[in-house]
Amino acid sequence: MTTREDIEDMIQRVALHDRAAFEALYSATSAKLFGIILRVLKDRAASEDVLQEVYLRLWQGGAETFSSGKASPISWLATIARNRAIDRLRRIKPSRQLDDVPEMVEPGPGPEASAVASSERARIDACLDELNPNRAAAVRGAYLDGDTYADLAGRFDVPLNTMRTWLRRSLMSLKDCMTR
Template sequence: MIASTASGDRDAFAMLYEATSSKLHAICVSVLKDRPEAEETLQEIYIRIWREADRYGASDLSPMTWLITIARNRAVDRLRARKSRTATSPSDEAASLPLTGLGAEPGVATTRVQERRLPDDCRAEIGNDRAEAVRAVYMEGLTYADLASRHDMPIGSVRDWLRRSLVRLGDCVSQ
């Protein structure tokens, strides 16, 4: 479907959207904690997929991993942009409150179950502090500099630490 989308096939793009939008939406909601912003982000993600589908072949990723990477990166970018705003209005503060009642959406529920299972199965593999650091950077939008400051470490060491943790998590998840 991605290859057909790259050649401008609108039907393939529609099928790709149908097959993947609930999972990508769940990722956006998980990162942003705001449904309307997650929906806007999802639109941006699919515009990007439409425009950049021809780049998929060079990625060496599985199709779903490529799509999830785009979604997560865009959602984290939006989260960081939101956090960098200095002044917040009461409506902005309300929008950043955690969502409740997410069990009605299967994609969100699936993501939550997977997120809970990962710490149970693989947290011991890398240690709780590293698991929390991986979550903070890759799901909550914390920057390497923020994490380095939090742990009083050089940024380069934090990057290496996270990279090794991700490799070990990948090994654990693939087992």
């Protein structure tokens, strides 16, 4: 499990352009940061772009601005990711020039598409309910909330490899359930 001190050390080494530290930092934090960005943007492709911008900025000198005594390193990274996502939202949001001009709204999914999506969601929920509650919570954390394997292993107090096994087996069970 990656500790606060490990992440602080990685950030300090990234400031010195240590490639191994950069790779380790990305592996340890990218899933969590991606989850944060995705919650703000609600667009996977844009979120991937912003995540890349965050790590590029760290590599190009942003890591030098980290002060180890002021904030936790993951909170500092999360703030950077959130702010970059909000900046992206502001850039892509159309500004209204005239208040009396109605804003064009894209039509949402039609009744048929909504019914299909609702049915699929119900099937997924039913399959998740078939799993052990801890396994279902871990799957939701990893694939819906963007939690890292290390975060989940810590939350459920199991070794990291056990968490990976839980998730792999749970996904296989979900796949079997969805094909029935």
